Amino acid sequence: MAVSRLSRLAARARVPVFPALGMHGEPALHRLALTAGIELVDSPRHASLLLVAGGVPPDRHAALRRVHDQLPAPFATLWYRSEPLIELAGATRVDELDALPEALTTLHRELMQGQRGSSPRLLPDEPPNPWEGLGDDGHGGEGMMGGVPYGRPMVMNMTDDLRDGLTLDSLTVTLGPFLPMLPPGLSAEVTLQGDLVYAWTTQDAPYPTALGSVFFRALQEPVPIAELERARARHHLKRLHVALRLAGLERLALQALRLAFEPRVEQERVTKLRRRLGRSGFFRLTTTGQGRLEQGQARRVGGVAARAAGLEEDLRGRDAAYRRLGFTPILQDGGDTGARWRQTLAEIDQSLQLAHQAEREGAHTEVIGSVETPCGPWGEHRSEDASRLLDELLPGLEWDEALSTLASLDLAAVSEWPQETLQGSTEASGNGAESCEERRA
Amino acid sequence: MELLTLFFIVLIAAGLGLLVQWLPRRHQPMPPYSQRAPFLGGGLPETHAWSRYHVRYYPMTLLLIAFEMEMMFMYPWAVVFVEQGMKAVMEMGMFLAILSVGIVYGWREGVFKWQ
């Protein structure tokens, strides 16, 4: 009786969801961030539901299985526009964004009330290595060296430190591709000395970003500048959301996200957001002068990062229609994390202003065959994945600095499919991500 | 008597904390190894996390010791302060001034930076 009352009460709790992102799963995250009664958590230990949003490429299935098994019982999985793993063929699948919050809430309630069993474990229940109980303390080796106490070896790699040259242990781990603080899909082998990144080797590149179809049309025909610029502002606001959430500014993060989903954003509201962000101390307390890109690196990343490093690279400057609207690229000279966010905010502002002006004058783009996307220039080539850059950029940074640097960079390649195709109508049977994946393969 | 009461408060608070952790899980089996692996977003560690961790703020901890010693004198000083009057202010002012110079020096030497 007492137990059933407890579980009835538990069923009413805010639904704790751990999101594992597949390709183009972000819309699910955005929707859930704005939904009351659902909490997106950072660790699977804090969740009762595993949401797999978007198609997960087969080479990340092993990692997905590991994350799946790390949720404490009772838990369930929900697959949004994603094919469940073979072992979980019976799991709930939802393809409709609007049905997602309701499906999660129902799943949580059924789980708590015992109408649904916990998801089965997928991996065998055995320690990573058989523990050989040798040695004086049963640590499994000779002296202090070797052996696998409790299934894993102890750290024994002495490398000189990057900063003060002290020889202490360094830890090597694989991070991602489902670590919520990293860009979706990114995984890396990281060696840490204390909380300092000693070496970073990107293993899996982040999933490609899907841009609005207006950028694709702009390659072939003149498009209204207002539409193009609004889509650009939207893209940047969504990125801002991620970074602000990471910095612990939940409230401003949600404001940015709400602005990103408004059909016609008023400029004053962005100005207000900018002012609030400045006043909160974001630039003084959180972003430090770290993650500085050299000119060459900045050029490789392109877009906001390049202009934040003082490179005057903006294809819009070549378009006469833009010049008539009085467009000149905004530039910063720092090239670091703070500069990139100042640049992003300034560009959001500029885009909205251009959109406003272009709307009045009915201005259309005039250059065809190239377009400045929010991720960088798209002339002959789409902007390509630049995550290899992290291997040279992140070593030497402290953990917090490394992650805020990561959040300020838009390194993913641009997807060959526009957003609307991937996420739009359900007639596409919600299989956009997978079909895109197959094409890629 | 006060200390006895305090002791009981500690006992009950800590006991409550342990009881809430222990009661619901007394019948639960141990989680399987696949669940117990450390969470790294799907990645795996090569080794245990326990290690000779490189603490990067060690010069700051040394500076702290200098201050902590001083705090011991400060408690009795606080009680007799009003009795002693201006003399106490001057003495402590001098002490703090010297320590402040220490902080400024440390700052210049970068002891608050991650080494």
Add this chain to the structure above:
Amino acid sequence: MIVNELILPVILVTVVLVVGAYLVAVIDEAIAGALGLPRAANAWMAPLARGAWLLTQQANATEAPDWRAWRLAPALYLALAAIGLAVVPFSPTLIPTDLVTGVVLWGSIEALATVVIFLHGWSANTLLSLIGAYRYVALGLSYILISMFVLIGVALPAESLQFSQVVASQAELWNVIRQPLGLPLFLIVGLGVTFWGPLNLADSRDLAGGTASAISGPPRLVWNLARSAMLVAFSGAAASAFLGGWLGPWLPGPVWMLLKMLAVLAVLLLIGRLVPRVQPERCVTLMWVVLLPLSFVDLIWAGVEALW
């Protein structure tokens, strides 16, 4: 005698801590709603439902944790919060334990909190919680001095290290006005000791929950409860050290005390929602180079003012 000196204090402390921790969750929910975050259907039910969920969730384990330390740390943190609240006077007569060295005890609670929080992160034997633990030590060693100087500042006019004397010394003028730097500095200490909001270096989002990233179920419930309880205990100390504790017209003393504690809680929770997390290295520099000298100024100010 046993009732008055043993049972009553224990019950008082336990009730205030548990109810207070619940109110922390409710106030935080209300603030979040007022700031435009998605609102829970019922702010009064939400913490209870969450607690129930944590009780039904399985307690997680890691591959090779230090079991004893891992389970003890949340309980000890809760015990520290209880000690902290025990020395706080609710009226001239209603004091759980009226220690003559209450101020010293508070200093030691803050020092021990660092140990306990470190232990919690370390004992899980996972990377992210380990980083959180070591990061917290940097914070803990930085705020502790500020706290001590500020608390000694309030002990000067009272000529005593007893919290009830500190409150009594504010009969003419509250310390919040008499020592204007004191309360703001002490509030920062409060955020540090509970690693809340901008000073949440231990359980932060960039570490997937830091020291709490590997725990689930009942241990997580105790850990969260202890954190909120510490916030309550801290608000008690702040209210008696700076806001005149039970002093106030019309209403009975304990009511004033509770109102002041709620006010301190509301301010702390609001700061927690409005300020971003401080980068660890910057945090240490800020504490030592800006806030610590400010606490010196506060102490000298308090000293000169006490002799006036």
